[in-house]
Amino acid sequence: MFETTKKNKFESGIIISIFILVITLIVYFICNALELGTISIFIALIFSISSAWASYYYSDKIVLALNKARPATKEENQKLVNILDALMVTAGLPNKPRLYVVDDAQPNAFATGRNPQNAVICVTTSLLEKLDYYELEGVIAHEMSHIKNYDIRLSCVVSVMVGFIVMLSDLFSRTLFWGGLKDNDNDSDSKANGIFMIIGLIFLILSPIFGSLMQLALSRKREFLADSTAVEFTRNPDGLISALQKLENDENQLETANSATASMYIINPFKKNVSDGKKNSTNIWSTHPSTADRIEALRHLK
Numbered sequence: 001m002f003e004t005t006k007k008n009k010f011e012s013g014i015i016i017s018i019f020i021l022v023i024t025l026i027v028y029f030i031c032n033a034l035e036l037g038t039i040s041i042f043i044a045l046i047f048s049i050s051s052a053w054a055s056y057y058y059s060d061k062i063v064l065a066l067n068k069a070r071p072a073t074k075e076e077n078q079k080l081v082n083i084l085d086a087l088m089v090t091a092g093l094p095n096k097p098r099l100y101v102v103d104d105a106q107p108n109a110f111a112t113g114r115n116p117q118n119a120v121i122c123v124t125t126s127l128l129e130k131l132d133y134y135e136l137e138g139v140i141a142h143e144m145s146h147i148k149n150y151d152i153r154l155s156c157v158v159s160v161m162v163g164f165i166v167m168l169s170d171l172f173s174r175t176l177f178w179g180g181l182k183d184n185d186n187d188s189d190s191k192a193n194g195i196f197m198i199i200g201l202i203f204l205i206l207s208p209i210f211g212s213l214m215q216l217a218l219s220r221k222r223e224f225l226a227d228s229t230a231v232e233f234t235r236n237p238d239g240l241i242s243a244l245q246k247l248e249n250d251e252n253q254l255e256t257a258n259s260a261t262a263s264m265y266i267i268n269p270f271k272k273n274v275s276d277g278k279k280n281s282t283n284i285w286s287t288h289p290s291t292a293d294r295i296e297a298l299r300h301l302k
Contacts, residue, residue, distance in 0.1 A: 016052055023048035060113045060120055063264070064100060067110075067256045069122045072099035080128060083137050084121070090233045091144045097121045106252040107131060110264040111143035111152050119147040126252065131243055138230060138240030142266055145229035151222045155264050223266075223289055224297055237298045244298075248291040267291065 024044045031040030055062075074081050080099060088096055093116050100122040107127035113119035121143045131139065146152050231237045247267045257269035268288045 016056065019055070020048045020052050023051055056114060060118065063112045063261055064120065064122065066258055066261055067102050067122065069100040069102045072101045072123075077101065077128065079133065079136065080123065080140070083133070083140050087137070087141055087144055087233055091141070091148060093119075093144065093148060095119070097144070097147060099123075101125060101128075102256055104252075104254055104256055106254040106269065107247050107250055108254055108265045108267060108269055109139050109143055110261070110266065111146045112155075112264060113147070113152045115150065115153055116147050119152060121147075124254070126250075127247075130246060130250070134234075134236055134239035135243035135246065137234055138236065138243045139266060141230035141233040142226050142240060144233065145226040146222070149222070149225065149229065151226065155222075223294060227294055227298055228301060231298065231301050237301050241295050241298050244291050244295055263288070 024041075024047075026044075027047045028040050028044035031043050036043065072080060077099065084096065084099065095117050097111070097113070097116075097119040098121070100120055102122060102124045104124040105126050107124055107130050109121065109123040109127055111119060111121050121140060123139070127136065127139065146155070227240060230240055234240070244267065254265075254269035257265075262269055265288075
């Protein structure tokens with residue numbers, strides 16, 4: 001687990017660095033398309049560093065806002081609070097995660113935050129209604145595993161940054177179609193601008209795809225570890241197995257789900273959109289490993 005935590009911290013730093021580079025290039029090409037001159041690179045650097053800082057320090061608030069989450073209360077969510085308090089003893093987290101609730105008919109949950117000191121666990125109201133004590137304990141333990149392993153920093157930062165890159169890509173494409181390049185009296189400058197614009201366009205097309213693939217791969221890779229770590233916390237694999245089965249078989253759609261945060265949930269919130277023939281398989285576009293594979297892995301722990 002220590003090696004995983006160390007690796008997650010390192011990968012988070014690498015991803016943030018790549019994000020700054022990508023955003024710098026994107027904004028530079030946008031400014032270049034608008035013919036802002038040499039000031040373009042300075043605008044790009046300021047914008048990329050500022051957006052990376054905001055994405056890192058406010059990623060949890062952004063994710064909670066996207067999912068329309070509200071703080072849980074002890075009066076309304078006593079069982080949830082009791083489970084979290086009990087698991088704090090075995091999980092060994094330095095701070096108790098804040099609890100949030102999303103009003104939705106699909107049972108699901110996710111954890112977010114930049115580190116264990118600023119962590120959040122968010123569950124849907126349906127999860128609280130449909131799961132018994134030990135099933136809910138398994139789900140909360142799974143999310144606490146993501147917190148302890150620093151998965152939350154990695155997944156949250158990637159989700160926010162990938163979404164931001166997609167937004168900038170859309171803005172750049174609109175700039176090209178609406179504004180385009182103005183005529184330039186200097187042929188060499190015109191050719192240079194044309195080359196930059198082509199490179200920028202290719203980069204903008206590929207960056208959201210690579211970013212999304214990275215987001216999907218990171219999620220799949222860490223779900224198995226979080227499941228096994230959750231069992232270490234609860235000593236009860238049956239609770240998590242039963243919870244995963246209930247979540248997989250539930251037919252409700254998560255109304256607040258979006259592609260940017262789908263990989264953060266314990267189970268794919270868009271599972272209803274997956275055809276029955278491919279529901280239990282994992283492919284390159286899967287945000288999660290198949291539930292059948294996860295349950296099989298948990299049974300081997302018994």
